Amino acid sequence: MFDLPPLQATARDDAVLNVLADFVMQEDLKPGDRLPTERVLSERLKVSRTTVREALTRWEGLGLVERRQGSGTYLKAAVSRDMLHLPLTFASGNDFGSLMHTLEIRRGLEAEAAALCALRAGPAELELIRQKLETMEEAFHARAGMSSDEDWDFHQAIYRVSGNPLFEQIISAMHELFHRFWEHPLGVRDFGHASFPYHRTIYERIAARDAEGARSEALKLIATVEADLRRGDANLKRAGNR
């Protein structure tokens, strides 16, 4: 049997993306920069605006680009021609099991990010984290409970300082899923309350450049969230709810 060539029919929109990637490199566009309007691209590349839009839609779906109506299309991530896209998609429901699964992933990544953070944080980065921590602590005392926004800011700062953009990419995607619960604390009063003290201990280990200590504290933090989650699941089951 022959191994016939892959042979592909029409692929204009794909060609558009290649040319566009070249353009981005040539112009040295960085994230946040605006790229040419759809109409300009359409004319320059001698293809219809529809085709340009299909191509950009692909990039948008991959999170490479952000469209703002009335304003333009902006680069959201570094783009190069030889880039690898790994669109992971997995079914994940509102059920306890799925949520626990995402939490387990987060535990692994959170621990690693904290450890790397301890190794790499410079004075400026450390100050940033400290600031996020205090903002969160203030919000905690003001509202007498965890504030998911400020809490999230703190964690994101750690992901960023870790020096590895993949942490933020992966965990952000999962956070979106997790967030639904934060809004509906499923019967657990003060959900996340127990995690509060560990934010500071994590910061302290990072400040001390103690990678293993930071990892350990991060694990403890997630453990408290896991406990809350289990408690919430028990509540639901006891209530016969779903």
Add this chain to the structure above:
Amino acid sequence: MFDLPPLQATARDDAVLNVLADFVMQEDLKPGDRLPTERVLSERLKVSRTTVREALTRWEGLGLVERRQGSGTYLKAAVSRDMLHLPLTFASGNDFGSLMHTLEIRRGLEAEAAALCALRAGPAELELIRQKLETMEEAFHARAGMSSDEDWDFHQAIYRVSGNPLFEQIISAMHELFHRFWEHPLGVRDFGHASFPYHRTIYERIAARDAEGARSEALKLIATVEADLRRGDANLKRAGNR
């Protein structure tokens, strides 16, 4: 036949995807099944065919769907409404930085998977892992070096036994990227050689139901890979070869 309500507002293509996800679930479509034609969807949803196409283009970019001109659009993966899309993008895996980033992610996940594995592995699962381990060890002695295939089988077994499908999905996607290196060990003789003994120690900690021990051994294993990677990078730089 169909139960597709019309829709409005300016989030159409997104709304189309939601409705379409509902439809897929309602009709219980499995991968390989054909979904309604663009023209039918356009009419049923009361939106233009262009909008339908933009929506499907998103799904295609995410690998959820495959389009065949003249034939139709086919489901390529399981789809549900609450699905997590995680489009990871990073520059070509041939540079040291990107590879190190993926390795850091893998370290976090590998450690967590091993720990969970120690908690959850039953006799049958343990036996499976032991078998993969011995196969790998045999291959190692036969070829006097690490065999990437058998090594990978061992790790995959751990991901599976961890009881969380996300581990395998995420790491598998990254492994594809990492694999290029395994084939071209960039000047490091016996790349991965140092990781060999830790496979057994990981297994032993799992068998002993020692979660923290398993986590610790997994970290050591990745550390050896990281060392090899740094060595390879140094080699390349010394050779002036990018």
Add this chain to the structure above:
DNA sequence: ATGCAGAAATTGGTTGGACCATTGTACCAA
């Protein structure tokens, strides 16, 4: 000059219709 409300231009989002290229199917002839 300055500040600001409103008009105008810009830009992405949507629509409808048209045509092309590929594929699948039904039918017919050898």
Add this chain to the structure above:
DNA sequence: TTGGTACAATGGTCCAACCAATTTCTGCAT
């Protein structure tokens, strides 16, 4: 049965508008 052909269905591309959000410019009042 085999092979080919016409035809219909389907995704791919194109065009020319119009809509909606945003930005920029304009001109008036201060």
